[in-house]
Amino acid sequence: TADVTSSRMGGTLLPDVKNIIAISSGKGGVGKSTVTANLAMALKQSGAKVGIIDADISGPSIPVMFGAEDMQPMVHQVDGKNMIQPIMQYGIKMISMGFLAPQDNPVPWRGPMATQALRQFFSDTHWGELDYLLIDLPPGTSDIHLSLVQLVPVTGAVIVTTPQKVALADATKGLMFFRQSQINVPVLGVIENMAYFTPEELPDNKYYIFGKDGGKNLATKFETELLGEIPIVQGIREAGDAGRPAVMDEGVIATAFRESANLLAQ
Numbered sequence: 001t002a003d004v005t006s007s008r009m010g011g012t013l014l015p016d017v018k019n020i021i022a023i024s025s026g027k028g029g030v031g032k033s034t035v036t037a038n039l040a041m042a043l044k045q046s047g048a049k050v051g052i053i054d055a056d057i058s059g060p061s062i063p064v065m066f067g068a069e070d071m072q073p074m075v076h077q078v079d080g081k082n083m084i085q086p087i088m089q090y091g092i093k094m095i096s097m098g099f100l101a102p103q104d105n106p107v108p109w110r111g112p113m114a115t116q117a118l119r120q121f122f123s124d125t126h127w128g129e130l131d132y133l134l135i136d137l138p139p140g141t142s143d144i145h146l147s148l149v150q151l152v153p154v155t156g157a158v159i160v161t162t163p164q165k166v167a168l169a170d171a172t173k174g175l176m177f178f179r180q181s182q183i184n185v186p187v188l189g190v191i192e193n194m195a196y197f198t199p200e201e202l203p204d205n206k207y208y209i210f211g212k213d214g215g216k217n218l219a220t221k222f223e224t225e226l227l228g229e230i231p232i233v234q235g236i237r238e239a240g241d242a243g244r245p246a247v248m249d250e251g252v253i254a255t256a257f258r259e260s261a262n263l264l265a266q
């Protein structure tokens with residue numbers, strides 16, 4: 001059985017994966033995929049074996065963020081069964097609908113189809129041994145969230161939010177989803193993204209464009225950890241578009257994401 005004792009629901013898939021971590025947000029566009037990509041790289045940099053499941057079936061971002069959008073996974077026989085081989089990019093294993101279906105002509109995904117796709121990412125994909133498998137969830141709470149916790153023993157969830165009131169209201173719902181008694185997945189902490197802006201020419205000035213301490217207050221209110229406060233930095237967006245997570249280049253951003261990864265790993 002899996003080396004995870006925290007889940008009350010999940011099944012017996014992925015016995016060789018030590019930690020399955022859901023990355024969740026209330027709203028879209030708050031940087032959930034960016035945080036997933038950078039946390040994954042930071043964990044990898046610390047020596048861990050890491051994988052990512054892009055569970056945003058209808059809006060996958062992970063292939064672009066890893067410069068892997070033209071890659072196609074191979075299928076291998078493992079113990080007599082056809083298994084999808086995850087894409088390996090920068091030493092991280094990953095699977096996404098972006099690798100499997102044409103993205104410029106998207107098909108609408110009905111709930112059960114999306115759930116089936118997620119199931120295949122677990123049951124028909126050859127992950128091997130991993131220390132961390134990060135799940136980049138779609139925004140909000142959906143069929144996919146419910147399927148995730150039913151399919152596998154989720155170790156814990158990380159909530160990504162920006163600091164403004166409208167984002168926090170949705171982040172709260174996202175957090176409460178995991179805390180429901182029937183779900184009972186531990187909330188490992190909150191990452192406040194786009195926490196402030198600092199102009200290059202005024203490095204000591206922090207502008208709290210979306211408000212101050214929203215993520216911190218959320219963490220305090222729900223008695224969980226604040227795993228990081230990531231500023232708005234042009235380089236993060238550029239790195240995402242360039243297909244090379246920002247944490248791969250040394251600097252304050254790399255330090256910030258590594259601190260978050262360290263807190264997560266504790």
Ligand code: ADP
Pocket residue numbers: 025027028029030031032033034035061193194230231232233234235236237238240241
């Ligand atoms: P989500 O997964 O929540 O929809 P994304 O991770 O796709 O959000 O981020 C949305 C956009 O914002 C992307 O273009 C991304 O590069 C950019 N972005 C995310 N976080 C930051 C940040 N801290 N600073 C600058 N740009 C960011």
